[in-house]
Amino acid sequence: MSHGGTADHSLVDFSLGSNPERPTGLASIYEATLSTSRRYSMDDYSEFCVAAADYVGCEPDQVVPAAGVIEALRLALGVTVSPGDSVAIPAPCCGEYGREIKLQGGKPVHVPYDEFLDAVDPEEHATVILSHPNNPMGSAYPTDELRAFIRECQWANTPLIVDESYLGFTRLPSTAGLDGVIALHSVTNVFGVPSLRAGFAAATGELRDKLSCARCTWVLSSPAVEVATYCLKQDDFLEVTRNRVERERSRIVAELKVLGYEPYPADSSLILFRADDVDHVLHETRSRGIAVRDARCYRTLDSHVRITVRRPHENDSLLDALAEAV
Secondary structure, three states: OOOOOOOOOOOEEOOOOOOOOOOOOHHHHHHHHHHHHHOOOOOOOHHHHHHHHHHHOOOHHHEEEEOOHHHHHHHHHHOOOOOOOEEEEEEOOOHHHHHHHHHOOOEEEEEEHHHHHHHOOHHHOOEEEEEOOOOOOOOOOOHHHHHHHHHHHHHHOOOEEEEOOOHHHOOOOOOOOOOOEEEEEEOOOOOOOHHHOOEEEEOOHHHHHHHHHHOOOOOOOHHHHHHHHHHHOOHHHHHHHHHHHHHHHHHHHHHHHHHOOEEOOOOOOEEEEEOOOHHHHHHHHHHOOEEOEEHHHOOOOOOEEEEEOOOHHHHHHHHHHHHHHO
16 A cells, blocks of 8 residues: 555656566466456456465465455455444554545544554454554564464454555565454565556455455456466565565665664565655655655655665665765
């Protein structure tokens, strides 16, 4: 959500939260799906659900397809929020959280991200939303602390929606398959195809049944299903991506500190840092053919820039531009 992106394709886009690489053979899969677009797809996503379940570590019947994470979020809030309900969300977070809550008649309650697990009482809310690690900082919660909070939500009978859009860039375990949790996943960001609009929600029991009943018929096109299913099976591609992101992220964060910026701890492909003059950083990077994300659009972030880990030579160019912007 709020992944950024620029319409100027001449720029190297560090504002977009998508992998600059794509799995080998993806173009041929796209071409092969052309024939399927000439007829209506069957409302059967069994192969996709098997691949998605294997990807996150849950059961296939717990997967509910969605046309991207935003649609999955709307679906999840539609079955858990009624007019007047309070919904706890982290601050800062993507603007779509509050928008989708309000569309259901709910009231978003912003709680500081780093205090969230201790400060939020699930009994006070109809639903709780977490970014893990899909937040402006790209940071994740410690697994033990997250699991303890999930147990609190279970005891309170409060559904927990966990946005795991960027979890694929990490080796952290998914919350998919845990009772009381609706895990939201994108099949597009980590595989470098953000326009594919394919994703899913994963839940158990009554929550899963509600999601399945509420989802749209023919929610994914046949081409989207075939491409997404192919991507979800690319284990080698994921391993290469995760290795690159881990290595380059550490290098970028270290260099940002040397340059005098203040980067936040990061666990995914997103890095947030504080800058004395955001406008100057935006101008200097753009003049060098680079687009970065103005993070001032997020609540509580008034002097911040967000970037995405890309290829090593592109990261070098970004760091050179940021050195000139100090």
